Amino acid sequence: MNAVSRIKGDREPVICGVCRRRAIGLGWAGRQGHPVMWLCDSPVCGTLARSVYExxxxxxxxxxxxxxxxxxxxxxxxxxxxxxxxxxxxxxxxxxxxxxxxxxxxxxxxxxxxxxxxxxx
Structure with a gap:
């Protein structure tokens, strides 16, 4: 099962794990409890999240x-x-x-x- 996470609103912004832009709060983790790779607002980065994460x-x-x-x-x-x-x-x-x-x-x-x-x- 793949896990998608959201940054808590009070955390510092982080960079997108795909393109290195500012992340918006959507993240990818291979499974629940794994480290999260945060993503920017680009739909391309959302599409690529799994392959880059792995x-x-x-x-x-x-x-x-x-x-x-x-x-x-x-x-x-x-x-x-x-x-x-x-x-x-x-x-x-x-x-x-x-x-x-x-x-x-x-x-x-x-x-x-x-x-x-x-x-x-």
Missing amino acids: MPKVALDRFEQAARDEAGDMAGAYLESIGKTDLARLTEEEWKTFLHQVLVGFEASLRRRFLENAAPF
Whole structure:
């Protein structure tokens, strides 16, 4: 039997076990009494919860490394598109866009990579 849990309202927010965004209070645990992996509000993360929860750490590390590298490539492509490589010379808006490429790129890449390798449900 699979267990779905909810965070008590008075607890500190935690991160999504799939994409690393802020969790909203919905969680997955393989069985009652097992540690809970909290999830964000993305339906994709809810779909992927079981496969990520059961994934060996070494496999999860590989997914994260690949997503990190892809997000870095996206951020680098952004810098090339604006003709700047010195981060100290970015405007405030350019800096925010650069960070967005890194953070959101990582989340999107991680979800996509999990989906491509996820077992059918």
